[in-house]
Amino acid sequence: MALFVERGYDKTTVGDIAARAGLTERTFFNHFADKREVLFSGSDQFVKQIVDAVRATPKSASPLDAVLAGYESTSDMFAERRPFARKRSEMIAAHPDLLERELIKMMTLAGAITNVLEERGTPASSATLASETGAAIFRVAFEAWIHDPKEHSLTFQMRAARRQLERVVGRAKRVARS
Amino acid sequence: MALFVERGYDKTTVGDIAARAGLTERTFFNHFADKREVLFSGSDQFVKQIVDAVRATPKSASPLDAVLAGYESTSDMFAERRPFARKRSEMIAAHPDLLERELIKMMTLAGAITNVLEERGTPASSATLASETGAAIFRVAFEAWIHDPKEHSLTFQMRAARRQLERVVGRAKRVARS
DNA sequence: GTCTATAGTCCGATAGAC
DNA sequence: GTCTATCGGACTATAGAC
Structure with a gap:
């Protein structure tokens, strides 16, 4: 780095x-398998952390709730590393090679989460949708978290993103303008 | 190929x-910028097709509806190419290099869609969420479309995926088991 | 079209830790 | 004696500079 x-x-x-x-x-x-991997060495642990947290959520929780709980479990970990996360994020955004690697990592993570949901009894396609939707919420929240001058927690940003998603997915003809 | x-x-x-x-x-x-790009040469046209369709949907439609209309506009195009799409999809799935490229293409597309939504007056973060959610629906639908022995249309699969997403995102404590 | 740097592979040799 | 980490050299393909 x-x-x-x-x-x-x-x-x-x-x-x-x-x-x-x-x-x-x-x-x-x-x-390292290739040059890009140096920037993703911690990703196995990251996946494990999230997958374990999903597995640990009570079965009464909906699939999406479980996924979000998984991502939110990283909130503390990130809290200490905001400057580093910001730098790393800029570096990745500036280099398509790295962005490609980042995306495939996120997709692998989403796949692992899907598997855990299926273990919990969620039907396959619902599991996929819940995990992909959760990933979208995480990405939006992460972006907000990185740039937020008020430095709210990642969990805070995820809750906000989730509420917003509910409005976006709702069948309402009109959507609030802010 | x-x-x-x-x-x-x-x-x-x-x-x-x-x-x-x-x-x-x-x-x-x-x-071609690199070896992988040979398999993605048509992607500019694909993006244009979808972006134009999003732009053409009436403003009364919700952001998510507009995004889905964009993706659905490719249904006819795909209908004629199911065998090719299947082969290409297998090839990509089997080679991480290609999968990485596919993912970044999908992300670029999602970004372009987000921009169009913003032009239409959707606030930035809602636009991102709608476009990412739409992408998730498309991926699930595309996967189903490729493997469906009954050969329903892509649009059919997208409608189904959308209904399912609404159930997944809903706040209900219990989710139907099938 | 030529030339060159760099990424990445293959096979094998060596050395220290337990 | 096995396991694991390091290192060496030769080699190919990708990709950039010119």
Whole structure:
């Protein structure tokens, strides 16, 4: 990350990264499948955290509630890392390669959540919809969280996004203008 | 596509593709930014089709209705190409590289739709939510459409997915088990 | 069209930890 | 003795510079 900020993502070679870490290029590829993965190394843990939280929600909760509870369980973790999250987010947004990787990670996560919902007895297509909808809410909330000068929590942003989604999905002919 | 089917995506080099087309490797990169793009060449037209359709829906329609109308406008186009769509979909699903590209294309499309909604007067975050939700519905519907032995239309699948989403998003404590 | 850097693979060698 | 981490060299394909 330091190197990427110093000289830019494209201008940083795998050799550079390895050298800075006191290793060789081969060793790098031993730990990471490709260059992009260095920015996503924590993602397994992130997935586990969320999946566990979904699994732990009472069965009385609706599928969507369970999904949102899963994402919200990361709120504390993110709270301490807002500046880093902001930087990382900018870096990803600026590099299509990284954005692609980010998207496939989010999709893998959504798939894992779908599986947990199915374990809980949710029918397949409802599970998919709940998990994809939850992901959309998370993305909107995360974006708001990153840029919010008032620094509300991620959970706060997710609750707001959820209420808004309910209005958007409702069959009402007219939608409030703000 | 022929080459990819013949010898597999990974085993096909850009040189192979260029040779088959009677061109050189450099010329290939003149037309496509990278190897993956050959499978997404029609995507600009796809985006235009949908964006135009969203723009053309009456303002009385809700944002989500407009988004869905956009996606549904591709139903006829897809109807004639079900076998090809199926093959392409399998190819993409089998190759993470291609899946990444597919996802970023879908995200670009969602972004374009969001912009059109904003032009129509929908507030930014509602626009994002409507467009992301619409994308989720499309994905679920497309998946069902591809595998449906009864060969219902894409529009049919989208209507079904939408009804299901409404149940999923509703605040009901209990959700129907099928 | 030429030339070149970089990413990423394959096979194998080596060394330390437990 | 097995497991795991590092390293080396040769190699191909992608992709960018010119």
